[in-house]
Amino acid sequence: xxLQLKAALDxxxxxxxxxxxxLELSVVMPCLDEGETLACCIEKAQQAMREHGIRGEVVVAxxxxxxxxxxxxxxxxARVVEVEQKGYGSALLGGISAARGRxxxxxxxxxxxxxxxxxxxxEKLREGHDLVMGNRFQGGIEPGAMPALHRYLGNPILSxxxxxxxxxxxxxxxxxxxxxxxxxxxxxxLRTTGMEFASEMVVKATLQGLSLGEVPTTLSPDGRQRPxxxxxxxxxxxxxxxxxxxxxxxxxLYPGCALMATGSVVSAWLLPGPRNLGPFTLDVHxxxxxxxxxxxxxxxxxxxxxxxxxxxxxGLLPPDARLQRLSRCVxxxxxxxxxxxLIVGGLAGSAVAVRIWAGRGFGALEPGETLRLVIPAxxxxxxxxxxxxxxxxxxxxxxxxx
Numbered sequence: 001x002x003l004q005l006k007a008a009l010d011x012x013x014x015x016x017x018x019x020x021x022x023l024e025l026s027v028v029m030p031c032l033d034e035g036e037t038l039a040c041c042i043e044k045a046q047q048a049m050r051e052h053g054i055r056g057e058v059v060v061a062x063x064x065x066x067x068x069x070x071x072x073x074x075x076x077x078a079r080v081v082e083v084e085q086k087g088y089g090s091a092l093l094g095g096i097s098a099a100r101g102r103x104x105x106x107x108x109x110x111x112x113x114x115x116x117x118x119x120x121x122x123e124k125l126r127e128g129h130d131l132v133m134g135n136r137f138q139g140g141i142e143p144g145a146m147p148a149l150h151r152y153l154g155n156p157i158l159s160x161x162x163x164x165x166x167x168x169x170x171x172x173x174x175x176x177x178x179x180x181x182x183x184x185x186x187x188x189x190l191r192t193t194g195m196e197f198a199s200e201m202v203v204k205a206t207l208q209g210l211s212l213g214e215v216p217t218t219l220s221p222d223g224r225q226r227p228x229x230x231x232x233x234x235x236x237x238x239x240x241x242x243x244x245x246x247x248x249x250x251x252x253l254y255p256g257c258a259l260m261a262t263g264s265v266v267s268a269w270l271l272p273g274p275r276n277l278g279p280f281t282l283d284v285h286x287x288x289x290x291x292x293x294x295x296x297x298x299x300x301x302x303x304x305x306x307x308x309x310x311x312x313x314x315g316l317l318p319p320d321a322r323l324q325r326l327s328r329c330v331x332x333x334x335x336x337x338x339x340x341x342l343i344v345g346g347l348a349g350s351a352v353a354v355r356i357w358a359g360r361g362f363g364a365l366e367p368g369e370t371l372r373l374v375i376p377a378x379x380x381x382x383x384x385x386x387x388x389x390x391x392x393x394x395x396x397x398x399x400x401x402x
Contacts, residue, residue, distance in 0.1 A: 025105060028104055032063040033065045033067045037111035041060050103181060113134070118126055121134075130184040132215055166246075177217050270286060296384060335394075342380045347381035
């Protein structure tokens with residue numbers, strides 16, 4: 001564990017004990033002008049804790065409300081934490097950091113979630129789960145509670161991508177009602193400040209091997225008269241962007257390998273001569289595009305490796321045993337030899353092409369004949385240069401990490 005993070009957690013633990021930190025649960029509600037529904041949410045959370053003998057608190061993370069939400073929360077006995085940095089994730093991070101309970105259950109303060117379900121989440125946490133997600137698709141979505149675009153397209157697709165990219169068991173990545181072990185989640189070093197915070201928590205918890213559980217959760221229409229803070233396309237893109245950036249395999253590696261494989265097959269097919277495909281004749285022009293696909297694909301693969309190394313070095317992703325084994329086998333010298341071989345092969349092919357040209361008095365050439373030699377030679381030279389540069393850069397990154 002990072003020494004600074006360990007020191008911070010130890011310091012927080014001492015502060016919690018001195019402030020009566022034997023609280024089992026903190027219910028954290030992010031709040032931005034939720035005056036119409038906040039009181040009902042707080043009262044339900046307090047009722048659930050009171051009826052089930054849960055020693056806990058309600059923390060309202062106010063993100064700059066101007067409708068009296070903070071005053072409402074204080075009147076009802078909730079603890080208000082002022083969070084200056086704007087954003088859903090910022091508000092939650094502020095509330096979670098200030099929470100005194102061993103466990104935290106977070107939920108939106110718009111009246112769409114039933115805080116009387118708190119004991120069900122706490123039961124799962126007591127069983128040892130580090131993160132317990134609500135699942136609205138299992139618990140039930142009332143009419144009008146979720147736009148059709150979110151219900152049938154946005155949420156299923158983004159949650160499906162999350163399961164595909166990271167192997168997460170979570171069925172509803174974006175449920176706003178969830179519970180977790182506070183210290184375990186703080187160790188994830190969550191960073192996003194917007195709506196994508198919901199995805200970041202699930203993704204990092206999965207990658208770090210935390211125990212995840214699920215509770216069927218109902219979703220009701222919110223009780224606000226104003227439009228919601230969520231913006232469909234903007235926030236949907238932010239979620240998708242986050243999922244892609246945290247998965248170099250799906251962003252770079254798999255597309256790159258697919259491009260390289262396709263380009264290589266087509267190139268090998270066209271090198272002997274023109275090919276007829278129905279009424280179409282494919283010649284050196286198609287060969288050129290196929291070779292460009294190889295170059296782009298190879299560069300994407302290099303980006304996958306560099307992104308993974310950088311993300312691990314920055315603590316964004318956990319260490320990868322396969323990458324560590326590969327780094328021990330693929331050294332700078334090995335990369336330089338492979339790169340040099342490709343460059344020599346490319347230059348040799350270019351020399352042959354020049355010799356053919358010289359044999360014809362350096363005059364006009366038949367493109368369909370000579371380009372079948374020139375294009376692969378240029379591609380081999382470019383690939384060799386990329387391998388050499390990549391090897392040096394990767395070694396510099398590795399030296400900096402050591």
